[in-house]
Amino acid sequence: MKRIFSGIQPTGEIHLGNYVGAIRNWVYLQDEYDCVFSVVDYHAITIEYPVEEMAKRTLETGLILLACGLSPEKSKIFVQSHVPEHTELAWIFNTVTPIGEVERMTQFKDKAKQHRANINMGLMGYPVLQSADILLYKAGYVPVGEDQVQHIELSREVARKFNARFGDVFPEPQEILSxxxxxxxxxxxxKMSKSLGNFIGVLEEEAGIWEKLRTAVTDVNRVHRTDPGDPNICNIYTIHRAFSDNSMLIEIDKGCTSAGIGCIDCKKMLFENLKKELTPIREKARELAANTDYVKDVLHQGAGACRKIADVTMEEVRRVLGLYRT
Ligand code: SF4
Incomplete structure (x- = not known):
C-alpha cells in the first residue's frame, strides 16, 4: 500500500476549515493508503503558545481525530514529539537544505510578519521539519491544501539533495491536492481560523453554531431581503459547498440571485446539513471524553508503530552519513 503522511497542529479547537480541508479527506484516504497521521506539537511551539494548555490540547486533538472517523485499525495516529527521530532527521536535513530555499517560503514570510517579536530558527525551519515528518516514513504522498504545495516542493528538493550526496534513500513525495x-x-x-476568532468549531453545541451562522456576514450587497445576491462572493455559500449536495446548491444559487430566498432561509438550510454531519461527531467525542484512556492508548500504540519505522529509516540514514556506530 502506498504511504501517506499528514499532520495537524494541536491548536485546541478544530474548526470547519480544518475538518473540510484535512480531516474529512483523511477519513476517506485511510481506506486506500497506509496512513500516518500526526498531532504535530513540535510545529506548534514555533510561535508563542500557552504552555499549560499544550498537553490538554494535544490529547483533545487526538480525540477529535478519532471522533471524526480516523481509525487506529486503519491508520497510525500519534503525537510527533513521541517519536524523537522527527527532530533528529530535521537536523540532518538542515545540513542539506539551502537557506535561500527556506527564506523564500511564503508561509515563513507571512509568519515572520505576524510574529515579528519572535522570528526564530524553528519558524524558518518549519518546512524542513515537515520534510522530516514525511520522509522519516518514506511517505510517497501528502494530502495538502494549495497553501502547502510549496512546502511539499521543498521536501522533494530536500530528498533530492540528500540522495545526491549520500545515496538513494528517500522517495520524492507528491502532494495529493485537496x-x-x-x-x-x-x-x-x-479564511476560517482560530486566531482570527471567525470560526465554527466541529464540536460546538448547536445553539452556538446557529448563533454564529445567524449573525454571519453574507453578500454585503444584499442589504434587503428583496435585493438579489451573489453566492460566489458569499462566505455562507463556501460552507454550503462543503456540506450541501448539488441540488441544494442549485436551489440556493437560483434563490439567491433572484431574491427568491432570504439569507436566513439559506442559513437554516446550511444549519440542518451541519447538524446532520456534526452531531454524530460530537456524540462520539463525548463518548471518548468519558474514556480518555482509550485515546491515550491509541496515541501510545500509534507512536510505538511509528517508532519502529523511524528506527529503520534512521539506522539507514546514520549509516549512509558515515556516523560512528558501536
Ligand atoms: S442567500 Fe445564501 S448565498 Fe445568497 S447571500 Fe444570502 S447567505 Fe449568501
Missing part, C-alpha cells in the same frame, strides 16, 4: 472548497470565516473577511 479538492475541498476553501472555507471562509463567519466574518466573511478571511
Amino acid at each position: 479538492m475541498a472548497p476553501r472555507i471562509l470565516g463567519v466574518d466573511g473577511q478571511a
Whole structure:
C-alpha cells in the first residue's frame, strides 16, 4: 500500500476549515493508503503558545481525530514529539537544505510578519521539519491544501539533495491536492481560523453554531431581503459547498440571485446539513471524553508503530552519513 503522511497542529479547537480541508479527506484516504497521521506539537511551539494548555490540547486533538472517523485499525495516529527521530532527521536535513530555499517560503514570510517579536530558527525551519515528518516514513504522498504545495516542493528538493550526496534513500513525495472548497470565516473577511476568532468549531453545541451562522456576514450587497445576491462572493455559500449536495446548491444559487430566498432561509438550510454531519461527531467525542484512556492508548500504540519505522529509516540514514556506530 502506498504511504501517506499528514499532520495537524494541536491548536485546541478544530474548526470547519480544518475538518473540510484535512480531516474529512483523511477519513476517506485511510481506506486506500497506509496512513500516518500526526498531532504535530513540535510545529506548534514555533510561535508563542500557552504552555499549560499544550498537553490538554494535544490529547483533545487526538480525540477529535478519532471522533471524526480516523481509525487506529486503519491508520497510525500519534503525537510527533513521541517519536524523537522527527527532530533528529530535521537536523540532518538542515545540513542539506539551502537557506535561500527556506527564506523564500511564503508561509515563513507571512509568519515572520505576524510574529515579528519572535522570528526564530524553528519558524524558518518549519518546512524542513515537515520534510522530516514525511520522509522519516518514506511517505510517497501528502494530502495538502494549495497553501502547502510549496512546502511539499521543498521536501522533494530536500530528498533530492540528500540522495545526491549520500545515496538513494528517500522517495520524492507528491502532494495529493485537496479538492475541498476553501472555507471562509463567519466574518466573511478571511479564511476560517482560530486566531482570527471567525470560526465554527466541529464540536460546538448547536445553539452556538446557529448563533454564529445567524449573525454571519453574507453578500454585503444584499442589504434587503428583496435585493438579489451573489453566492460566489458569499462566505455562507463556501460552507454550503462543503456540506450541501448539488441540488441544494442549485436551489440556493437560483434563490439567491433572484431574491427568491432570504439569507436566513439559506442559513437554516446550511444549519440542518451541519447538524446532520456534526452531531454524530460530537456524540462520539463525548463518548471518548468519558474514556480518555482509550485515546491515550491509541496515541501510545500509534507512536510505538511509528517508532519502529523511524528506527529503520534512521539506522539507514546514520549509516549512509558515515556516523560512528558501536
Ligand atoms: S442567500 Fe445564501 S448565498 Fe445568497 S447571500 Fe444570502 S447567505 Fe449568501
